[in-house]
Amino acid sequence: MPISLDHLNAAPAPEFVAALGEIFEHAPWVAEAVTSQRPFATVTALHAAMINAVRASPAETQIGFLRGHPDLAGKAARAGDIAEASKSEQAGLGLDRLSDADYDEMLRLNTAYTEKFGFPFIVCVRRKTRVAVIADFVRRIGNDRTAELNAALGEIGYITRLRLADAVTGPGMPDVAGHLSTHVLDSYHGQPAGDVAITLFEIGREGERTALKVTRTNDNGRTDEPLLHGGPLRAGQYELLFEIGDYFRTRGVKLPDQPFLDDVVLRFGIDAPEGRYHVPLVATPWSYSTYRGS
Template sequence: MTITLQQLNACDATEFVRILSGIYEHSPWIPERAAAKRPFANLTALKQALQAEVDHATEEEQLGLIRAHPELAGKAAIAGQLTKESTGEQAKAGLNNCSPEEFATLQKLNADYNAKFGFPFIVAVKGPTGKGFTRQQIIATFTRRLKNCRADELVEDLRQIHRIAELRLNDLFGYTPALGNTIMEWAETIGAWSDDDDGLTCAYMTMAHRKTAVQLATWMREAGMEVHIDAVGNVVGRYLSDRPDAKTLMTGSHYDTVCNGGKYDGREGILLPIAVVKHLHARGEKLPFHLEIVGFSEEEGVRYKSTFLGSNAIAGRFDMKLLDKLDADGISMRAALLDAGHNPDEIPRIARRPEDLLGFVEVHIEQGPVLLERGLPAGIVTSIAGSCRYLVELTGVASHAGTTPMHMRKDAAAAAAEIILFVEQRCAQAPSLVGTVGQLNVPHGSVNVVPGACKLSLDIRAADDATRDAARDDILREIEAICARRNIEFRIDLLVSAPAVPCAPWLMEQLAAATERAGIAPFRLTSGAGHDAMAIAAVTDVAMLFTRCGNGGISHNPLETMTADDAEISAQIFLDFLRNFKVK
């Protein structure tokens, strides 16, 4: 039997607790405290309120909640002592049908986890879509998380409990995240097409890339859009307004991936608006403006080491000299486009006119842990960080490791180590500032030779250019000082310098209003990663909506994940934003 939110809001506190008694395992104190927060505007607001009570509880209460949950395939399950909810969830993942080897593995993992952390391992076995993890996926997750520290696992267990509660509330209210399920299913479909046999790699104009483009175009047409694939490979769908004087609001993201990447980076921002348009079209609902969804063909730069090809073409900033660039196999970009049936000479005609556009709003998985740590399914981006990237080459003297006294060495790797530590220290001084040495190489290094050369990369980012540039200047000065003190020669080459892109306040305000109507406290955050919106900002105002990223915020990685419920919330926010959109 399902229940309505109206009934839950109207009943007395005792009945409220009774109805929600099975949502958080053996923990009636959670609904008892949340009852006073009524009325709840929607199911999401109820979920957020229950979650807040757990997050604001004492650690002792949180540990009690965790310990109230049974082990996976543990003694309680064997003895038939699980709650109705836990019984169904473990059965959904097939934990009642473990092989002897799987059962033994789970018992060993349960024991090791409890011994290390002092509480049981919790995972929402129904997974991100509610369809259930396989036993193999559960064991892999269990094994990976066993390597974490206690503080991280305490927080992660609570997150998993919130996910379990969310799924139980969906069942109680008979709620299905229809848009979210569609987005996740589509992501699975195109996520199976890769340049590599293992993992997901979809580089520019490969067969997997071209197949993905055709599928996106198909879904756009089925959703009621006019569709074409342009000369640079962008998949463009237009949901046309009935108004003859209508202008265009743009949205979209990229469908290429990094090597061995995730299924949602970029792609969520294409699939989500297609699902929303399909919903509008099914209802016969038109908008007072044209909505254009662009699946940008290339953002990551994997094949030709040139990023934002698709969005720069839309912005009228495509560098035609790039057509002569060669990939690792010696194939030019021009040849790759021609082989895919595109005419590279038509690329300049792709550019949009600013006067035709109302703005650009990109939905994207966060690719970080900020929303996850705050327990929020979505957030509004304030600025996309500007970055500067350098290659630093250090030259000392290679000498015998056994005969060169420590005070006489010109050790290039030791200088690099000192530089790395300074980057870490300096870039910890401002909230949005980050600095990374992602590449480090000792050419011709040997175990018994003092390093005579070292190469390292340097990436500095911040939400505003002044903060980034101040850190950059300090770091470059320190590199010079370190090298002078150590008698090391150095060379610094600038690879990339991109300014920060602030999001338009008037668009942010409308996204925030839609977020609040969805039952979520609007939260603003910066984006440390680059996005297609950076390029489109050259022709129109931009904004971004982030969706929570699971697994600790991991992205550019096969572990990148989000849930159907979070995708649904972002879709509902975007739909509400469209329906209430006001022109600047």
């Protein structure tokens, strides 16, 4: 159950610390450091204060704090021996049930990273697909130490902002939700394309597809619910498949036995987890176009 910001602003210091002590992994001192800055006008201001406390702390404190984080998909995660929030975050990406080969690769990456930087690889896993997490891992191992320390603290910012948004209610909530939507226009008849079957896939490392959503357009050519919403989008690669051949056949358009367009596939990337992505399809039986819309 989230606690209200008002309550936290008025609560005795120990209660405040108890409530927010786990937002920063194994680091109740971050909550302690901002206790005296209360009251906070907004949840966003509270988060900013906590981040500033980390950034203002001595280098060895920061490193110690980073070291308190579990390895990504590491032994601790397999054994379930990590903070509750970390557990569910890693599980959301399937990092707690890797194949042995993937686990071995993670182990190699974790070892190489920790040897180079002296702290574990930290990434906000709720903002990326598994492929993107691994790509990031590989890329960041190439950083120099200063850049990487900064990158790690940046990810801490994303992680704790999401945890805070889950834990506290009140004015000025940080905007942590992205939005993916679509829209199908039928330019053969000059009207929205209703009742078009749509499947949204996430694209995996070897190009394999995992269906995230199966839906149909309504009379306005849109979906009743956004395709993805309610939290950050996972940066990564996706595919939308539109069964446009069936749509035209159902409306009496005579298509060849092998239709020129049958299942139309739009492959696209999401880069900004808190962004708005609108990916429309404008189609006839013989042509289509798409673009990043709004």
